[in-house]
Amino acid sequence: MKETDVIKLIKKAFPLTGDDSYWEKDGIAMSVDSSIQGRHFLLDRENWIEEGIWNSVAGAITDVAAVGSNPKLIMASFCFPSRTDESVIKKAVKALSDVSKYFNLSVVGGDLSQTSSDIVFSISVIGFNAVGPGLSSAKKGDLIGVTGWIGSRPLGWYLAINKIEGYRDFVKQALKPCPNIKFPIMAARYASAMTDITDGIGFDLANICRKSNLKPNIFSEIPYSDSMKNIFSELNLDPEMFYKQGGDYEFLLTFEEKNKKKVKDIAKSLDLPFSIIGKMEKGNVPDWYGKGSEIVWR
Numbered sequence: 001m002k003e004t005d006v007i008k009l010i011k012k013a014f015p016l017t018g019d020d021s022y023w024e025k026d027g028i029a030m031s032v033d034s035s036i037q038g039r040h041f042l043l044d045r046e047n048w049i050e051e052g053i054w055n056s057v058a059g060a061i062t063d064v065a066a067v068g069s070n071p072k073l074i075m076a077s078f079c080f081p082s083r084t085d086e087s088v089i090k091k092a093v094k095a096l097s098d099v100s101k102y103f104n105l106s107v108v109g110g111d112l113s114q115t116s117s118d119i120v121f122s123i124s125v126i127g128f129n130a131v132g133p134g135l136s137s138a139k140k141g142d143l144i145g146v147t148g149w150i151g152s153r154p155l156g157w158y159l160a161i162n163k164i165e166g167y168r169d170f171v172k173q174a175l176k177p178c179p180n181i182k183f184p185i186m187a188a189r190y191a192s193a194m195t196d197i198t199d200g201i202g203f204d205l206a207n208i209c210r211k212s213n214l215k216p217n218i219f220s221e222i223p224y225s226d227s228m229k230n231i232f233s234e235l236n237l238d239p240e241m242f243y244k245q246g247g248d249y250e251f252l253l254t255f256e257e258k259n260k261k262k263v264k265d266i267a268k269s270l271d272l273p274f275s276i277i278g279k280m281e282k283g284n285v286p287d288w289y290g291k292g293s294e295i296v297w298r
Helices: 003-013 048-065 086-102 152-161 168-175 182-190 201-212 226-235 257-269
Strands: 029-036 070-081 106-115 120-128 143-147 191-196 216-218 251-255 274-280
Touching: 029 048, 048 070, 048 086, 048 120, 048 182, 048 191, 070 086, 086 106, 143 257, 152 168, 152 226, 182 191, 182 251, 182 257, 191 201, 201 251, 251 257, 257 274
Parallel strands: 070 106
Antiparallel strands: 029 120, 070 120, 143 251, 143 274, 191 251, 216 274
């Protein structure tokens, strides 16, 4: 059963289920994200506890920020096997303290549980004063913009899991994400639709298009950094292998042409890479459209 099929099943049973987060106009926004041992963090890495918790927080906080809400509260669930050393638990609490301070969040509760084998970190983030815009309001002619360098975290994960040496700083940055949540909060007033792209740029763009009854006309290459270009060249890697995946804690939005300068100026003020890659209309649909890191249960 595919992830999208499970989501449809849940939304049919629970109509209030939101997009990636639940939110109310001018009200609350909330999301939850989990990091699973082996899938989201690697135990053989020196800072695996920190990376696991930061990834989980990043996944939830970008959902909340993408609806223009200011994240304020955090709840954490830690699940450890029975033979977990005390030092691991203390490091997890320290990592939670560090990430909450970084994003100016207050830890207000959570849960502790015991697993049979794998470690799981699950984080809920709650924000207030959500302004939207959500996924369903994109209009024909809107520009499509995206922040950051797409595929950087999947590339960092690839380097880490294959133990490829020589890219320590790149891997460290990729596996401990620090998303710029100021951008979506500031840009929300100018956007017709917005989402994070943790499920993959193609998958999340397809969600906006499907909910807005439009298709994208992509006229620009997917943006990636000089560092990424060098790694692709040195290791003979295909960039599509990475930007088709999920895991990037960046933002994709649609907006009217008249708001182009305002949106670009916001990104510039935050020293955040920003690229306009297309326009919302029936047009050129690339092969990565609709594809991402969808989970499949067999």
